[in-house]
C-alpha cells in the first residue's frame with residue numbers, strides 16, 4: 001500500500017507542472033541514481049530552423065515542397081520544421097502511401113514520384129549515393145537528405161538549440177547524488193558529441209535506433225547502484241519502448257507524443273528538464289515525511 005503522504009507529494013509536484021501518475025513513483029523518483037536522456041526535444045528544444053538548402057536538380061522551392069508534403073504525416077520535431085516552410089497548400093498534389101522509418105526518416109509518393117527524406121543511414125539502406133554534400137563531413141548540424149525515385153535530389157541543413165536549462169539540470173542532478181547521466185540519440189556522432197560536451201553529460205551514444213536505446217537501458221539497469229533506480233527522460237518520438245523499460249519513464253508533455261504521455265510515469269508539462277530536479281527534491285521530502 002502507498003502511504004497517504006505520497007499523495008501530498010503528487011499534489012506538490014503538480015503545482016510545479018509535473019504530473020506523477022501514482023504514489024509508488026515517489027519512492028522510485030527519490031532513489032534515482034542513473035538518468036538517461038533522449039536528445040532531440042528533451043535536452044534540445046526540438047524546434048529546427050532551416051539554415052541551408054542544396055540541390056543541383058531542383059529549385060529550393062521545389063525541393064522543400066516535395067519534402068513538406070511527405071513530412072506532413074510525421075510527428076517528428078524535424079517534420080514540424082520542414083512542413084512549416086511550405087506556405088501554400090492550395091495545390092493539387094496527390095500524396096500517397098507515406099510511412100515513417102523510425103530513427104531514419106519518412107517516405108511517400110507525391111504525384112506518383114517516390115520521395116525519400118531522412119538521414120545518411122536511410123540513404124545508405126536505400127542504396128542511394130549522396131553525390132553532392134562535401135560539407136556533410138564533420139559538419140555540426142542536422143542534414144536531411146532527399147531522394148526522388150531512388151535518385152539523390154539534394155539536402156536541407158537544419159539546426160536545433162540546446163534548452164537553456166539543460167546544463168544546469170545535469171549539474172544539479174550530480175549535486176543531488178545522481179551518479180550517472182547518459183544521452184541516447186538517433187542523431188549523428190558529431191552532433192551528439194557537441195551536445196554532450198556543451199551540456200556536461202557523462203556518457204553518450206549516437207546513431208541509435210529505438211531498439212538500440214532499449215538495449216542500452218537494459219545494460220544500464222544491470223550495472224546501476226544496488227537499491228537505486230534508473231529514469232529515462234524522453235519526448236516519446238521514437239522512444240516510447242524505452243520509456244516503458246526504465247524503472248521510471250519521464251516524458252516531455254509539450255512536444256511529446258500522446259503515446260509517450262500514455263507510456264510515461266511522470267510528465268513534465270512545460271518541457272523544462274530542470275523540473276526533474278525539483279521533482280526529485282519533492283519526492284525525497286515526501287519519503288522522509290512518510291517514514
Ligand code: ADP
Pocket residue numbers: 038039040041071074076078079102103104105106117118119142144184185186187188208210237238
Ligand atoms: P533522437 O534520438 O535524437 O530524438 P530520433 O531517433 O527521433 O532522434 O531520430 C534520429 C534521426 O532520424 C534524426 O536525427 C533524423 O536524422 C532522422 N529522422 C527521423 N525522423 C525523421 C523525419 N520525419 N524526417 C527526417 N529525418 C528524420
Ligand code: MG
Pocket residue numbers: 038039040041235236237238239
Ligand atoms: Mg526523440
